[in-house]
Amino acid sequence: MNVSADAGALQARSNTAASILSTPKGQPGSTASTPAAQKPAGDSFQAETRKAAPMALDAPRSTGGANPKIDPDAGKGATYQRVDGRPFIQGAGDASVVDWNDIDQGNLADCYVMSSLGEVAKANPQLIQNAIKDNGDGTYTVRFYERQGDGPFGWFGHHYDPVDIKVTPDLPMDGSGNPVFAGTADRDGAQQELWPALMEKAYAQWKGGYDAINHGGNPGDIMAAITGQDSSEKSGKDVTLDQLNQALSGGQAVTAGTFSDGKGKDLYDNGKLSTWHVYMVTGVDTSAGTVTLRNPWSPNLPDTTLSITEFNKNISYVDFNPTR
Amino acid sequence: MKLTLAAALALVLGCTRGAPPAPAGTNMDSNDVTIHEGGQARLGGGFDVGASNFWEDGGQLTCALTFSSPYRTERVRQGQVLEHAGRRLEVVRIQSAGGGRGQVVVRELAPPGPGSP
Numbered sequence: 001m002n003v004s005a006d007a008g009a010l011q012a013r014s015n016t017a018a019s020i021l022s023t024p025k026g027q028p029g030s031t032a033s034t035p036a037a038q039k040p041a042g043d044s045f046q047a048e049t050r051k052a053a054p055m056a057l058d059a060p061r062s063t064g065g066a067n068p069k070i071d072p073d074a075g076k077g078a079t080y081q082r083v084d085g086r087p088f089i090q091g092a093g094d095a096s097v098v099d100w101n102d103i104d105q106g107n108l109a110d111c112y113v114m115s116s117l118g119e120v121a122k123a124n125p126q127l128i129q130n131a132i133k134d135n136g137d138g139t140y141t142v143r144f145y146e147r148q149g150d151g152p153f154g155w156f157g158h159h160y161d162p163v164d165i166k167v168t169p170d171l172p173m174d175g176s177g178n179p180v181f182a183g184t185a186d187r188d189g190a191q192q193e194l195w196p197a198l199m200e201k202a203y204a205q206w207k208g209g210y211d212a213i214n215h216g217g218n219p220g221d222i223m224a225a226i227t228g229q230d231s232s233e234k235s236g237k238d239v240t241l242d243q244l245n246q247a248l249s250g251g252q253a254v255t256a257g258t259f260s261d262g263k264g265k266d267l268y269d270n271g272k273l274s275t276w277h278v279y280m281v282t283g284v285d286t287s288a289g290t291v292t293l294r295n296p297w298s299p300n301l302p303d304t305t306l307s308i309t310e311f312n313k314n315i316s317y318v319d320f321n322p323t324r
Numbered sequence: 325m326k327l328t329l330a331a332a333l334a335l336v337l338g339c340t341r342g343a344p345p346a347p348a349g350t351n352m353d354s355n356d357v358t359i360h361e362g363g364q365a366r367l368g369g370g371f372d373v374g375a376s377n378f379w380e381d382g383g384q385l386t387c388a389l390t391f392s393s394p395y396r397t398e399r400v401r402q403g404q405v406l407e408h409a410g411r412r413l414e415v416v417r418i419q420s421a422g423g424g425r426g427q428v429v430v431r432e433l434a435p436p437g438p439g440s441p
């Protein structure tokens with residue numbers, strides 16, 4: 001466990017970048033792209049490109065339809081089962097139908113995905129609502145954004161193209177009928193809230209399976225894939241309370257990544273922080289000089305409040321995304 | 325002679341490429357659950373367990389298990405049995421998962437019956 005945090009972050013970033021670059025276009029069995037002008041009425045999606053595009057773009061690339069491969073370790077014994085539900089249900093304590101209280105990570109080691117979803121949900125819940133379209137035939141189409149156009153040395157800038165992924169509400173479930181990966185937090189009678197699980201499934205489908213997203217990644221890359229906006233990253237030791245406060249009050253999504261080796265650091269020794277984990281940054285108290293973090297494992301876990309000094313000492317990297 | 329050497333080489337390669345044997349005393353059970361570092365297992369009935377903070381302590385790889393309901397976090401070793409919220413959990417194995425990360429294999433045991441020690 002002696003890999004440095006920076007090396008871990010770089011490896012994660014490298015893996016994510018590689019997986020994006022290697023995503024083939026027009027995969028066999030993928031749904032054919034629909035030109036924007038021919039899209040059916042009522043389609044909430046638009047052919048769009050975030051950031052200035054250097055060239056004309058086609059309609060969103062579409063893929064999906066098949067269930068992504070279940071990770072054999074994290075999803076041991078799980079099988080796909082249809083879940084009775086709908087994307088959004090406002091539960092007790094939720095500020096809106098999309099809320100970071102809905103995040104419940106489950107067995108997959110994809111805290112970087114779940115914390116990113118929770119942060120975007122907090123900062124811009126409408127964006128999450130817009131990202132999931134009910135196709136009316138028992139399927140949903142989830143929109144992500146893929147970074148494109150990075151030329152040599154970044155000479156030509158880049159942009160984000162929409163990628164639409166079609167998924168069913170069949171989720172990996174255990175023998176008791178409970179989801180093994182992202183949870184279905186809120187319920188309305190028998191109906192379960194699906195948005196975190198649908199977005200996780202769509203992301204897994206895009207990247208090649210649940211096993212492909214089970215071993216860490218960079219939250220900045222995921223937030224960019226959700227919002228179509230560039231993320232930025234700072235070393236945890238350099239972040240100030242004012243920067244965090246301004247980011248949160250300005251509607252940004254903010255995640256905090258921990259070190260990969262916490263031995264000898266008090267907050268890891270006593271279990272207050274978990275190594276190699278990504279937390280949601282849920283609040284800043286400028287008068288008390290504290291930052292509050294939420295663990296994506298479960299909304300039932302107590303939040304962790306750190307002084308900014310503790311934050312600087314124990315947080316490896318912080319990612320920001322403007323979300324709009 | 326050449327054939328003998330080739331056969332020996334093939335045997336060596338075959339052995340080294342095989343999966344490493346499980347440590348003694350840690351036979352896999354079909355109910356064993358692997359939790360990757362930074363991940364969490366739902367064991368049913370709201371019994372969720374997260375795994376993190378893998379490092380060597382006293383010459384042995386250890387990790388922290390975090391229970392969400394009620395909240396509790398505890399550093400554990402291989403072979404340890406924990407009781408939490410009326411459930412019993414055995415730490416079957418703690419090991420490296422490659423890439424600098426760890427993983428822990430846990431097994432839920434039958435709850436202690438009345439009159440058991």
